Each structure stands twice: as structure tokens, then as C-alpha cells.
Amino acid sequence: MIRHVVHFTWSDTADEARRAETLAALRRLPEQVPGSLAFTVAPDAGLVEGNAHTVLVADFPDAETFRAYASDPTHLAVIAEHVRPILAARSAVQYEL
């Protein structure tokens, strides 16, 4: 199984309403793009200064299914319309569970 983990840091110019709208768009992804076995979008708990703002964790049965998700047009549209316009930094890893 492949676990996909992304950390998002949002732009200072993106207010809470704009960030919430982006999180909602990310949370709709598992209904719109097939393949994930589990899908979580969560805010940072605020315990440590300097953290990213949001984490996305999605599990896929194998690398091929992850790649199909990553290149799915609906996924790419969410990134282009909702994520990238307010993105200050992004860090990603996929690892074998």
C-alpha cells in the first residue's frame, strides 16, 4: 500500500474563508477521483511554531492507483483552481505501508 502525505503552507494573503474553501475542495476529492482507500485532510494542531498549516494523507492500494489519482483531470483542476492560488509552500512524500 502507498501512503501519500502532503503538507501545505498557505499564503498570508489567503484569509480563513479562502483556506476553508480550499480544504473543502480537497475533502471532496475522494468522491470525485477513484482509488483512495482512506483520505484525510486536517489542520495543524497549533502545538509548534513554524509548522505547515494543513496535512493531506491518502492511502492507495499500489503505485499505479496513486499515479492514476495524481494525474486525474479532476484532481489537477482542484490543484489549479483551489490549491495553487493560495499556496506558499508544499512538501510531499509517498511511502510504502
Added chain:
Amino acid sequence: MIRHVVHFTWSDTADEARRAETLAALRRLPEQVPGSLAFTVAPDAGLVEGNAHTVLVADFPDAETFRAYASDPTHLAVIAEHVRPILAARSAVQYEL
């Protein structure tokens, strides 16, 4: 429960042996520092260009236990001696499970 997720990107000057030594030191942490319920250190699967190199995922029963881990002298020594000298970039999130 609090899940602590760190992405590490290692310096280009750190060769495979040096990185492996750092990963081994991170993997010894749950034996040396109390509190974690689960502890994983894994390499990026190499599916996507531009990813971080290593992910650490550790679960703690609550924020207080996470904070005790984070400030434990043995943990801080591992960061100072094994992580920071070869660290190019780091991204972290803690989130409620």
C-alpha cells in the same frame, strides 16, 4: 490522539551511508524516548520528482505526551547530532486523529 508527521530533505553533500546512519538514529528514538504509540521512519517511494527524502510519523496519546517527546534531551541530541548536520529542508505537522 496526536499524529506527528515530519518530512526531511537531506543535503546533497550527505551520501547514502550518512543518510542511513541518520535514519537508524531516528528509528532508535521510540526505544529511548517514551510516549509514542506508533513510530515509523520511511524513505520516499520515488514515484514523484521533487519530494522530500524521508518521512517520520509518530502517534502520541495526547498533546502533552507529544510535547514531552519533542523536548526530551535524547530527542534533541539526535536532532543536533544526526539530523541537523545533513538537513536541507524540513516540514512538520501535528494533527488530531
